[in-house]
Amino acid sequence: MLESLTLFGFGPDSWGPAMLRAAANTVAVAAAGFALGGSLGVLVAWAKIAGNAPVRWLAAGYTTVLRGIPDLLVIYLFYFGSGLLLTPIAQMFGAEGFVSLPGFLAGMGAIGVVSGAYHAEVIRGAFYSVKTGELEAATAIGMPRLLKFRRITLPLVARHALPGLGNVWQMVLKESALISVTGLVEIMRQAQIGSSFTRQPFTFYFAAGVLFLTITILSGLIFNRLEHRYSRGRA
Amino acid sequence: MDFEFLSQTFVALLPGIPVTLELATLSLMLGAGLALAFAVVRVRRLRPLNWLVIGYVYVFRGTPLLVQLFIIYYGLAQFPEIRSSFAWTYLREPYWCALLALALNTAAYGSEILRGALLSVPRGQIMAAQACGMSGFLLFRRIVFPIALRQALPAYGNEFILMIKATSLASLVTLADVTGIAARIIAETYRPVEVFVAAGTIYLAISYGLILLVRVAETRLNPDRRDPAPVAGVGAARKEVTP
Numbered sequence: 305m306l307e308s309l310t311l312f313g314f315g316p317d318s319w320g321p322a323m324l325r326a327a328a329n330t331v332a333v334a335a336a337g338f339a340l341g342g343s344l345g346v347l348v349a350w351a352k353i354a355g356n357a358p359v360r361w362l363a364a365g366y367t368t369v370l371r372g373i374p375d376l377l378v379i380y381l382f383y384f385g386s387g388l389l390l391t392p393i394a395q396m397f398g399a400e401g402f403v404s405l406p407g408f409l410a411g412m413g414a415i416g417v418v419s420g421a422y423h424a425e426v427i428r429g430a431f432y433s434v435k436t437g438e439l440e441a442a443t444a445i446g447m448p449r450l451l452k453f454r455r456i457t458l459p460l461v462a463r464h465a466l467p468g469l470g471n472v473w474q475m476v477l478k479e480s481a482l483i484s485v486t487g488l489v490e491i492m493r494q495a496q497i498g499s500s501f502t503r504q505p506f507t508f509y510f511a512a513g514v515l516f517l518t519i520t521i522l523s524g525l526i527f528n529r530l531e532h533r534y535s536r537g538r539a
Numbered sequence: 540m541d542f543e544f545l546s547q548t549f550v551a552l553l554p555g556i557p558v559t560l561e562l563a564t565l566s567l568m569l570g571a572g573l574a575l576a577f578a579v580v581r582v583r584r585l586r587p588l589n590w591l592v593i594g595y596v597y598v599f600r601g602t603p604l605l606v607q608l609f610i611i612y613y614g615l616a617q618f619p620e621i622r623s624s625f626a627w628t629y630l631r632e633p634y635w636c637a638l639l640a641l642a643l644n645t646a647a648y649g650s651e652i653l654r655g656a657l658l659s660v661p662r663g664q665i666m667a668a669q670a671c672g673m674s675g676f677l678l679f680r681r682i683v684f685p686i687a688l689r690q691a692l693p694a695y696g697n698e699f700i701l702m703i704k705a706t707s708l709a710s711l712v713t714l715a716d717v718t719g720i721a722a723r724i725i726a727e728t729y730r731p732v733e734v735f736v737a738a739g740t741i742y743l744a745i746s747y748g749l750i751l752l753v754r755v756a757e758t759r760l761n762p763d764r765r766d767p768a769p770v771a772g773v774g775a776a777r778k779e780v781t782p
Binding site: 373377378402480509521 | 604718
């Protein structure tokens with residue numbers, strides 16, 4: 305126990321600062337992917353709700369395929385696939401070997417595209433649980449479309465979508481551990497590095513677990529507060 | 540896209556399918572058994588155990604499966620006591636470690652699904668059974684469990700598909716499942732798009748098959764939801780189902 309305190313403390317030769325920096329990377333890549341997925345999700349949900357038949361099929365295909373394929377494969381696709389595009393360009397500039405997107409961008413893209421499918425389902429479900437009467441009331445008093453969307457539809461959808469979005473965030477956070485395969489130094493990768501240096505794999509992966517659990521708990525609290533806030537005045 | 544390479548890749552990936560299916564099936568069966576035990580502990584509020592299960596579920600749902608897998612596969616080797624014990628014959632094998640991690644993980648998610656299902660069994664049904672003189676295990680086996688199972692099946696169906704996807708992590712501890720073979724081919728050929736399409740098709744086919752199976756099971760478990768036998772003159776009147 306004492307031994308691991310010095311191992312993860314902040315003295316010289318300790319791994320504490322490195323693990324915390326890695327945790328910041330995890331949160332950053334997960335948040336970036338979540339935001340990307342959210343924007344994609346809004347578009348896809350819109351396509352599913354209001355699109356014509358071909359657009360709806362496309363959207364349905366996207367959500368079905370991305371929810372049925374392992375995230376790891378999608379990450380490989382983004383990481384190595386970007387290499388297909390970038391390597392020839394990099395070679396023109398004299399680089400040698402395989403060049404691909406940095407792990408952060410590849411991971412963000414993969415997480416965004418995967419979570420977009422889940423976002424879309426959550427947002428669509430939330431839209432349908434908004435009572436039509438409330439939207440009709442807005443139209444009846446003559447609100448223009450954009451104003452109605454901003455003042456009425458968006459807050460109501462957000463209220464219904466928040467619990468689901470919280471789940472998607474937790475999923476994204478845990479998925480981000482897989483980005484370690486691209487070499488991005490997030491929690492998992494840092495734990496791998498640490499355990500191969502010190503030959504104490506249990507200590508390091510356990511620490512990784514504790515860090516993930518801390519982030520999950522903290523973000524759970526934040527989502528609870530948001531939910532509380534967005535459901536003010538709800539009967 | 541190069542179709543010859545695509546079909547070659549597809550054939551190369553086929554040996555991974557049994558590995559993926561086996562990992563998913565075994566871990567789901569083990570996990571469901573554990574999950575049921577956990578759910579009963581939670582619903583009955585068996586005191587000290589109850590807290591343990593709450594903690595277990597919290598930790599296993601709050602950390603990535605990859606962390607759990609690496610703790611079991613790489614982490615446990617840190618302790619000489621484990622390396623010299625009989626368990627080491629299993630724990631040094633990536634296959635058993637992956638199976639254990641997957642089963643422990645799905646047990647946590649599954650126990651929450653089953654807990655919800657057990658709690659949703661109407662009081663009246665239980666009281667009716669008690670009025671008939673049933674109690675204890677007979678009541679659970681004949682009344683509570685079948686009703687809860689119906690309730691749990693749609694959500695558990697989702698868990699099946701998540702587990703099919705989760706088995707792909709086994710490739711990170713050197714197992715040659717579909718994803719493991721796919722990763723190897725990508726590394727050898729640098730042709731991720733074709734490999735992704737081939738492997739993705741396999742996973743989608745498995746998931747789709749599972750969805751169909753769950754649907755069949757649902758109709759079998761819910762006789763009241765089946766389409767009534769066609770009655771002359773009524774035409775295609777279909778009983779509306781409210782979920």
